[in-house]
Amino acid sequence: MTNFVKLKYGLREGKLSHISSVPNGLACECLCPKCGSKLVAKNMGTLAAHFAHNSNAECLGAFESALHIAAKEIIFNHKALMIPPVKIKFRSGREDIVLIAERYIKFDSILVEAQVDEFRIDLLANVGEHKLAIEICVTHKVDDRKRRHLQNNGFSVLEIDLSSCTYDLAPEILEKIVLNDVSNKSWLVNQKEVKAHEFLMRSAKTIKSKVFRGKGKLIECPLGFTGSNAIKGFVRFTDCAGCNYALGISGINPEVNCIAGNKSLLAKIEKQHLKNSVR
Numbered sequence: 001m002t003n004f005v006k007l008k009y010g011l012r013e014g015k016l017s018h019i020s021s022v023p024n025g026l027a028c029e030c031l032c033p034k035c036g037s038k039l040v041a042k043n044m045g046t047l048a049a050h051f052a053h054n055s056n057a058e059c060l061g062a063f064e065s066a067l068h069i070a071a072k073e074i075i076f077n078h079k080a081l082m083i084p085p086v087k088i089k090f091r092s093g094r095e096d097i098v099l100i101a102e103r104y105i106k107f108d109s110i111l112v113e114a115q116v117d118e119f120r121i122d123l124l125a126n127v128g129e130h131k132l133a134i135e136i137c138v139t140h141k142v143d144d145r146k147r148r149h150l151q152n153n154g155f156s157v158l159e160i161d162l163s164s165c166t167y168d169l170a171p172e173i174l175e176k177i178v179l180n181d182v183s184n185k186s187w188l189v190n191q192k193e194v195k196a197h198e199f200l201m202r203s204a205k206t207i208k209s210k211v212f213r214g215k216g217k218l219i220e221c222p223l224g225f226t227g228s229n230a231i232k233g234f235v236r237f238t239d240c241a242g243c244n245y246a247l248g249i250s251g252i253n254p255e256v257n258c259i260a261g262n263k264s265l266l267a268k269i270e271k272q273h274l275k276n277s278v279r
């Protein structure tokens, strides 16, 4: 995204206003969302309507600031949002399990620019007993330290990526993108996913590999599978990578979190997955 793009939004009496909704010239009474200086509306003539700084200064990142403010305003005003599906992801190559299908949620309460300890959060919503931090990404993604802090303090974190939005986006299209699109939204943390994943991992058995002379490192399979070139009842960790029961594979001396001994639990969760996957 280039920084010197035509600015389509200005702050008028503290509210973000599109160029199409204000009088021309200084009568627009708008300020720059980034630097706070006076703007001139140029919405007549042959050039596409836009705001310019009255001082003629070049202001880096004014469009990005406007987009950030606009997205927060839209969510705050609607107090609702489409959220992407919540999926349990595994470090084994196994297919994700859809825990909750994508859906529209309404907030019981919402705050803009909330403080959580040392961290500033774009929007902080409550849905029942769930605490949801919503971060708008225009230029900066949520860093790992912030994500971990929020996760450890019981927040789910939803990131909305607006980095591909262009300066000429009409306000009603931006509203649709922010509220209804799910392709630009991702769960950096979802507490339900975290708990379900932990529960499944606790229910799985960690099987360490053993070294077999001439055969390398092999895993004793509780289902008695025999993998590629392996001894009967033993598999390579690469064989587990394609198995539905492998929830995690890790280490230089590979070990596998295998849930084959608790099939009924997995079946129960997968049944829910099937229900959630059908829309």
Ligand code: SF4
Binding pocket: 207, 219, 220, 221, 222, 223, 225, 235, 239, 240, 243, 244, 245, 246, 247, 256, 257, 258, 259, 260
């Ligand atoms: S993950 Fe599959 S192949 Fe690997 S040990 Fe478990 S049941 Fe066997």
Ligand SMILES: [Zn+2]
Binding pocket: 032, 033, 034, 035, 036, 037, 053, 059, 062
């Ligand atoms: Zn500015």
